[in-house]
Amino acid sequence: MPRQTRGWLLAAVVLVVLPHLPRLPWWLMAFVAAAALSGLLLLRYPARQLPRALLLLATVAGGGGVLLHYDTLLGKNAGVALLVVMLLLKLLEVRNPRDVRLVVFLCYFLVITNFLFSQSLAMAAYMFAATLVITATLAAGTAAGVTTAPGQYLRLAAVLLGQAIPLMLVLFLFFPRIEGPVWGLPEDAWAGMTGLGDSMSPGAISKLVQSDAPAFRARFQERPPRAELRYWRGPVLWHYDGRTWSAGDAGLLPRSTDPELQGDAAAFDYSITLEPHNKHWLLALDLPVQLSIPAILTLDFQMLAYRPVRKRTRYTATSYAHIDTGPLNVTLRTAALQLPDGVSARVRNLARSWRERSTDDAAVVRQALAHFNEQDFVYTLEPPLLGADPVDEFLFVTRRGFCEHYAAAFVVLMRSAGIPARVVTGYQGGEYNPLGDYWLVRQSDAHAWAEVWLAAGGWQRVDPTAAVAPERIERSLDTAGGAAGAAAGFRIPESDLLGRSLRRMRYLLDAMDNQWHEWVLSYGPQRQLEFLASLGIDRASWKHMALALLLLTGTLLLGIALWMLLRQPAPRDPVQRVWLQFCKRLARHGLARWPGEGPQDFARRVAAARPALAGRVNAITGLYVALRYGKPASRAAGDTARLQRMVQRFPARRWPQWARLG
């Protein structure tokens, strides 16, 4: 096995394994590092080989480790881990061209597994580069024995991939798409998607906001809502068991689309592109009344898709900033006043004291907010851990918490005071991208707030977090900065040039990513039908597509073939170029040079066949041979030009019959 091929293999393997590394358990990372290091050492000392026993041991250890760690070999994560182990071990015992091909094919396969975890534009670009290297590896392995400069293989791979791109586009657009899954997927197929949970316990949201991943993008038809109205509604939580909030079943009843249900404020029309999160809810601006895709609109203004959102979903929706939801029926009132048995006396007493000092429910709410605002409550991303009764402990002991603590404590207090209340989770805020004209809402914008039912106006949104940290509502949270336990920081608009250009760069990248999603990643069976309809093929069957596919692929291949075969590069040596011109001229005289015929032999044959031309042919051939095969020192500066002139003066065509006779 030539050393260059080994080098290529190592590079290809490292490139495809690298993006998987952060997802692997630590011992597998160490395994990868050790294997890569061994690969480097084998490259340095090509005569050495790893003992078979060691490789066997490593195979057993790696496979066993994966089985122990994931409890299976079949899932998405376990499968990738196993592939990585196998690939690295095969890399270390590559002995013949067959092994090279096996490693290369495994590399191609590992590329595609990366797309199960990320399909971003950056990942696509990275993987294209990796494919270039893998293909160069295959070319180098195929040409084994003949050593060429590494750049040559890379260039060959670039040519092949470059010519493949038009074909790829045709296949991508016209290959009949099938809606998956057609086969059972492993349990962890959809694992690793971030998003709001269907329950909320202390720490749930503060964990989610660590993620910078986009949750959705929203584009408003007209003006966007003001900052204090940008609440994006997610799961509504009614039931509290003393530690965890969950949906309960009261609010999940479908709501009839009531024409009377009109907001008393302005309507907002917008479209949302929701990232997959493997749960049912479709996020929308508070309070949504209409949706463009089939979904259940529940009594508590949630919008639930019929199936978990497992791919990017686009929909338009209409929302009102405020809707009078009217009276509350008994079932809902009971659910909205539910409290677990263990609510402490201190909490009940606090609520009762507010109730006694107030004339109506609204006054109780105001007092509660004032309490959060005036007492020394701190809004922090890393609150202290809470014990058995988190609400009590938070309200009277630690007083440091994140939005979920405030929302939960506020709702418990309201219910204790006899006011129907519920927790709403979702997102708040978002960042406007002027390049793409959309609002990007990230997981770090996750938020929890409360709703209370008041006789006047029905359900009202109350955000206790705003009472503690009003800037939370104005700006996005800065999850990057801030030491442990410190008060949460907020993104301050950068004023300096560097900050501004960095931000513009970020906008550009996100806008590109959005377009990428729009045009590439969301292309499925539905979009394919739309695309074909736009070409005038209505209700296209797979037969239409197969026909279009065959025709286009064939045409393209033919085009590439013609381009490749007709475009023969001219020789670099000018002397030889002139000689070939000369041969072409002679060919027109009916005297084509035979393959493999040397110039002298050719000249002799021409002279014999056409004695009239002998003199000139011999002169040209003599000069050519002297220039091409003679010592470089004997070449005079003007010789090439002289040869050129001689060839140009050589009669291009045989004289016509009458001219020769005449």
Place this chain on the structure above:
Amino acid sequence: MQSLTLRQRFSPGRFLRGSGVEPGPVVLDRSRVYILPTPAGLVFAGMLALMLFGSINYNNSMGHLFTFLVASMALVSILHTYRNLAGLGFTAGRTRPAFAGQRAGYELLIDNPGGLRHPGIQLELSGEAAVVTDLEAQQTRGVMLWRGTTRRGILPLGRCTVSTRYPLGLFRAWAFVELPLACSIYPRPGPARLPPQSTAYKPQQSGDKGRGVDDFVGFRPWRPGDSPRHVFWKAAARDQTLLVKQFGGDRADEIWLDWAALPGLATETRLSQLCRWVIDAHRNHQPFGLRLPGCEIDIDSGAPHRQRCLGALARFE
């Protein structure tokens, strides 16, 4: 090269066996070059199917895109594989004769008239190890093909398979080239045995003993065909025996290697023995002649003479 009729072009025989011996130059073009996937290519196709299936199952757009990219690349590589053979011209070169049991060499001259490099061209005779060569742009290169031999005779090169797996090894393009190139296979040399001296001539221990005209060397009994001018008439008159005066001086020992000197043996054994003598005589710088039924090569020496004699042995019917 004459063009083929449709029936010839698509006959399965041509696909399996090639189109027979043709005078050179043979230029590879569409009608000669076949392409099929290699076993590795089939494995690759299986992997692509798996990748496509996975992409469908996971509704993964990038998976589709990547699968199509790699599949397209494989399709495009067919064209590169074909182009790597297309345009190459083959002419017959020299041969390297061998003794039966040794390997005979045949030279093929491959001409690459184009401006592209053609790497990884493989030439293969059935049953022999393949030879791989690279052709630079505008290069003509001679490639020696070796073929094992078993029997004496004239061995044609036979069908040579020219193939390539460039660039990715997923497809193999091949063409059959059968050039009128034949090599002499000399008889397998027999055991070392002293050649019988031609009848009536015994070399002397001393002095120059070659056949010549300069010096008088001695007498030998007359045999038919001797010039009467050399007959030692005095002795003939005295002893009633005809002696011939022998002259020498400008040559060393010279011998006739004669088919007739090996009576009672099988034809091949006789030829083997003659072959051995030819080799030995040449090695000892001894001029020799060869007499076979219907063929006589006069006494001479040197490599071309040896080759001529061995060739006569190879061709002997």
